Amino acid sequence: MDAEAIALNAKIRKSRRNSQGMEVWNRLRTRPTAMVALTGVIFLVFLALFADLLIPYEMAIKQVAADKLMPPGSAGHLLGTDNFGRDILARIIHGSRTALEIGVISAGLSLFISTILACTGAMLGGMVDNLIMRVIDVISCIPGMVIALAICAALGNGIWQLIVALTFSGLPMHTKMVRSVALRVSKMDFVESAVALGAKPGYIMVRHLFPNLTSIMIINGTAQVSINIMMGATLGFIGLGVKAPTPEWGTMLASGLNFMMRNQYMVLVPGLVLAISALLINTLGDAMRDAFDPQLKGKA
Amino acid sequence: MNETVMLECVNLKKYFDTPRGSLHAVDDVSFRILEGKTLGVVGESGCGKSTLGRTILRLLPSTDGKIIFNGRDITNLPARELSALRKQMQIIFQDPFSSLDPKMTVYQIIEEPLRIHKTHPSKVERMKQVEKLMEIVGLDSRYMNTYPHELDGGRRQRIGVARALALNPKFIVCDEPVSALDVSIQAQILNLMMDLKEEFGLTYIFITHDLSVVKHISDDILVLYLGQMVELCSSERLFENPLHPYTKALLSAIPVPDLSSKGKEADVMQGEVTSPIEPPPGCRFAARCPEATDRCFQESPPFFEVEPGHFCSCFHFCHA
Amino acid sequence: MSEALLEIKDLSIRYTTDKVISRAVNSINLKIDKGEVLGLVGETGAGKTTTALSILGLLPRYTSETEGEIRFKGHKLVGASEKQLRNIRGSQISMIFQDPMTSLNPVFKVGRQIGDVLKFHNKTMSQIEVGQKVDEILQMVGIPPSRKEEYPHQFSGGMKQRVMIAIAIACRPDLLIADEPTTALDVTIQAQVIKMMRSLQKELQSSIILITHDLGIVANLCDKVAIMYAGEIVESGTLEDIFAQDRGHHPYTLGLFGSLPNIKEKRSRLTPIRGLTPHPSELPEGCHFHPRCPQCMEICKTGRTPDRTVQNGHEIRCHLFSAGGRQP
Numbered sequence: 001m002d003a004e005a006i007a008l009n010a011k012i013r014k015s016r017r018n019s020q021g022m023e024v025w026n027r028l029r030t031r032p033t034a035m036v037a038l039t040g041v042i043f044l045v046f047l048a049l050f051a052d053l054l055i056p057y058e059m060a061i062k063q064v065a066a067d068k069l070m071p072p073g074s075a076g077h078l079l080g081t082d083n084f085g086r087d088i089l090a091r092i093i094h095g096s097r098t099a100l101e102i103g104v105i106s107a108g109l110s111l112f113i114s115t116i117l118a119c120t121g122a123m124l125g126g127m128v129d130n131l132i133m134r135v136i137d138v139i140s141c142i143p144g145m146v147i148a149l150a151i152c153a154a155l156g157n158g159i160w161q162l163i164v165a166l167t168f169s170g171l172p173m174h175t176k177m178v179r180s181v182a183l184r185v186s187k188m189d190f191v192e193s194a195v196a197l198g199a200k201p202g203y204i205m206v207r208h209l210f211p212n213l214t215s216i217m218i219i220n221g222t223a224q225v226s227i228n229i230m231m232g233a234t235l236g237f238i239g240l241g242v243k244a245p246t247p248e249w250g251t252m253l254a255s256g257l258n259f260m261m262r263n264q265y266m267v268l269v270p271g272l273v274l275a276i277s278a279l280l281i282n283t284l285g286d287a288m289r290d291a292f293d294p295q296l297k298g299k300a
Numbered sequence: 301m302n303e304t305v306m307l308e309c310v311n312l313k314k315y316f317d318t319p320r321g322s323l324h325a326v327d328d329v330s331f332r333i334l335e336g337k338t339l340g341v342v343g344e345s346g347c348g349k350s351t352l353g354r355t356i357l358r359l360l361p362s363t364d365g366k367i368i369f370n371g372r373d374i375t376n377l378p379a380r381e382l383s384a385l386r387k388q389m390q391i392i393f394q395d396p397f398s399s400l401d402p403k404m405t406v407y408q409i410i411e412e413p414l415r416i417h418k419t420h421p422s423k424v425e426r427m428k429q430v431e432k433l434m435e436i437v438g439l440d441s442r443y444m445n446t447y448p449h450e451l452d453g454g455r456r457q458r459i460g461v462a463r464a465l466a467l468n469p470k471f472i473v474c475d476e477p478v479s480a481l482d483v484s485i486q487a488q489i490l491n492l493m494m495d496l497k498e499e500f501g502l503t504y505i506f507i508t509h510d511l512s513v514v515k516h517i518s519d520d521i522l523v524l525y526l527g528q529m530v531e532l533c534s535s536e537r538l539f540e541n542p543l544h545p546y547t548k549a550l551l552s553a554i555p556v557p558d559l560s561s562k563g564k565e566a567d568v569m570q571g572e573v574t575s576p577i578e579p580p581p582g583c584r585f586a587a588r589c590p591e592a593t594d595r596c597f598q599e600s601p602p603f604f605e606v607e608p609g610h611f612c613s614c615f616h617f618c619h620a
Numbered sequence: 621m622s623e624a625l626l627e628i629k630d631l632s633i634r635y636t637t638d639k640v641i642s643r644a645v646n647s648i649n650l651k652i653d654k655g656e657v658l659g660l661v662g663e664t665g666a667g668k669t670t671t672a673l674s675i676l677g678l679l680p681r682y683t684s685e686t687e688g689e690i691r692f693k694g695h696k697l698v699g700a701s702e703k704q705l706r707n708i709r710g711s712q713i714s715m716i717f718q719d720p721m722t723s724l725n726p727v728f729k730v731g732r733q734i735g736d737v738l739k740f741h742n743k744t745m746s747q748i749e750v751g752q753k754v755d756e757i758l759q760m761v762g763i764p765p766s767r768k769e770e771y772p773h774q775f776s777g778g779m780k781q782r783v784m785i786a787i788a789i790a791c792r793p794d795l796l797i798a799d800e801p802t803t804a805l806d807v808t809i810q811a812q813v814i815k816m817m818r819s820l821q822k823e824l825q826s827s828i829i830l831i832t833h834d835l836g837i838v839a840n841l842c843d844k845v846a847i848m849y850a851g852e853i854v855e856s857g858t859l860e861d862i863f864a865q866d867r868g869h870h871p872y873t874l875g876l877f878g879s880l881p882n883i884k885e886k887r888s889r890l891t892p893i894r895g896l897t898p899h900p901s902e903l904p905e906g907c908h909f910h911p912r913c914p915q916c917m918e919i920c921k922t923g924r925t926p927d928r929t930v931q932n933g934h935e936i937r938c939h940l941f942s943a944g945g946r947q948p
Contacts, residue, residue, distance in 0.1 A: 487892030555836030
């Protein structure tokens with residue numbers, strides 16, 4: 001490339017300063033609630049990722065303490081031990097890994113499948129769109145819990161079965177929302193312009209449709225992670241999902257019920273952790289919606 | 301003088317099926333545009349002018365009639381050949397906000413046609429071409445990596461023009477390109493379009509509802525009402541001697557910005573536009589026409605030449 | 621000399637969003653007498669709508685700051701309580717908004733929406749009286765009273781705008797603010813609406829502030845004109861003052877007239893104003909118009925904005941005309 005071309009190339013490289021992503025970040029940055037939520041979520045992710053480095057896994061699954069049912073604040077066990085003598089803090093930290101695995105993977109899969117279904121429906125319209133939406137309607141009629149029970153009954157108990165169940169139950173909401181955005185985008189003049197330039201439908205979907213769906217996907221995705229973590233814990237509470245002794249917040253809650261009278265911390269600790277995590281992720285999701293929402297339309 | 305016919309429409313019709321019946325958006329429109337000329341298509345909402353523009357470009361399938369572009373009948377051209385044709389006929393949209401993908405930079409938007417048709421295989425060639433196009437439309441090259449939402453309406457519209465010019469088309473449909481812009485910017489863009497027409501020998505269809513704008517840029521003007529042709533003649537003639545009652549009403553409704561307008565009571569047309577769905581027989585304008593007769597409600601007036609080069613569809617001029 | 625109906629003195633309005641300060645209105649002065657029609661002319665971003673909203677106290681409370689004075693019939697409006705403002709809105713000062721499509725509530729019948737305004741300001745009116753008044757008002761705006769049982773979506777754009785006007789005049793306000801009332805309408809419908817507004821104005825003797833960018837409508841309806849640019853009134857006066865060609869004008873005014881396509885003239889090329897309207901958060905120093913002004917002088921680029929020069933009520937804010945310069 002000659003010198004002129006190099007200069008030109010420098011000009012066209014996307015200015016990160018001005019992209020919509022940067023603007024959203026700037027808006028998030030200035031809101032205290034958003035930053036608190038973001039920090040909390042990052043902390044949670046950190047816990048999940050580095051669980052092994054923080055506390056050995058053994059402490060979560062085997063009896064490590066001399067006594068069982070030690071309350072929080074006891075020596076060497078910050079949050080106490082449970083009825084099997086396992087360290088509760090360890091179970092919480094390793095449980096976060098389970099929770100996030102369940103929440104994130106199922107939300108991600110849900111989103112991925114929904115987006116493909118929604119875009120296909122929106123672009124092709126007609127019978128295809130109708131068919132997809134009717135199937136989605138059927139799924140949305142069945143409560144998520146029932147879907148989960150059915151799948152676990154059919155495929156057995158385990159974390160992957162849970163993830164499949166949660167993916168399914170998240171499909172209707174996403175598909176409908178992404179589809180309505182996709183419909184709106186597909187009617188915009190810039191899509192018509194691409195057609196007028198001779199572009200094919202596949203190109204238009206990838207080049208024009210998908211990038212304009214990122215905001216709704218991020219907003220929905222964050223919300224769905226929170227929902228799925230709760231759902232996963234709920235299912236764990238009723239005994240579906242992970243097998244003992246794998247630490248999971250929902251099962252911890254369930255077994256804690258037996259000790260509610262004398263050792264309230266057995267219920268309080270996992271309960272609070274669940275509530276706070278869901279709150280943090282939800283708040284982050286709301287903040288993201290606000291940050292994406294005043295879409296600057298470029299008024300001079 | 302070049303007498304090639306760039307575009308010809310013959311009895312073009314575009315109907316839409318709605319639950320309430322057939323919507324006659326474009327109903328039997330025929331005209332010719334010579335190379336290098338501009339046809340202004342004027343009318344109010346619901347007259348079918350935007351639909352006409354899109355049907356001509358084959359963005360909408362026509363219901364009946366023929367579209368002949370540069371001597372070639374493109375009415376039913378198969379998709380593959382149509383794609384090649386797109387290089388020669390382009391469109392500039394009305395809304396500078398929705399006609400540009402908010403996720404693409406200015407460079408990417410103007411480069412897109414070059415990529416789709418692979419006209420400039422190497423990136424360097426594309427970069428240089430985009431730079432040239434930006435210069436032609438008066439956009440500083442420092443805007444290459446900005447996003448549309450950072451720019452104002454006038455600059456965004458220039459991007460649209462640059463994109464339309466990228467493939468060196470001969471024919472451009474301009475769908476109300478200045479209606480959404482401020483007055484002082486309108487003038488800039490109109491001047492730009494007139495200059496480009498001169499420099500590149502372009503042929504335009506200029507769609508607008510604003511008669512004062514169309515006067516400056518058009519050689520000929522076609523007035524539409526509810527999908528039908530109402531009057532067609534040269535731009536000068538239309539303003540000097542409008543024939544059809546609708547054209548006259550349209551002209552008198554425009555408030556003129558000088559002291560002669562003060563307190564003037566325009567001859568205001570009564571009523572509202574009737575529905576284009578399953579239109580009743582007779583002249584579509586009859587319900588609002590101050591000069592309507594019984595015949596006007598029963599028969600549709602033909603569109604014919606009242607004087608050389610001046611067409612009109614009104615019984616008052618029909619001496620047949 | 622009788623008191624002006626509305627008097628605006630040194631009004632300045634600033635918006636603060638995301639730490640960016642936008643100076644939307646910069647020290648403007650306006651006066652309207654009873655029965656007058658004032659055209660407030662300018663392009664997008666000039667500050668016209670902001671001015672209108674500030675008269676009614678409709679600016680966002682936390683992101684805007686207002687300085688200066690607005691007096692309506694002698695009472696101060698800036699700083700008035702929400703309760704006082706609510707009593708004035710709809711009954712003494714009314715506003716007609718630009719887009720009739722979104723300004724009417726889609727779930728209420730049209731008659732109900734007009735009736736609501738009447739009932740709010742006339743708490744002692746009986747149901748029957750309200751019904752009769754609604755019929756009367758609908759007739760005044762050219763809508764058959766039988767249509768009061770219909771919903772907004774059953775009306776066309778022009779008719780919706782008439783409904784808006786009906787709501788605005790229901791209580792016979794002294795001042796009507798019309799914000800681009802015909803911009804969204806077709807030309808022939810626009811002509812109908814303008815004709816109706818003129819006859820209403822004569823009948824009700826209301827004053828009107830007509831916000832528009834269309835100098836043709838201004839020529840048709842207005843008695844006085846004020847031209848706004850970048851939050852300032854750069855030129856104001858009677859209709860004759862502004863439209864007379866044999867007088868001095870602010871370069872922006874000249875630019876506006878020059879960029880208008882005029883069907884009566886035979887120019888082949890328009891003479892636009894070069895450059896772009898500045899964003900209210902990035903106003904140029906000195907005279908806000910100087911970067912675009914074909915007659916820009918050194919003094920225009922720095923220092924303060926030009927003073928107002930007044931001659932027989934015709935005001936211009938431009939160094940070309942200030943002390944020692946030309947006379948308007």
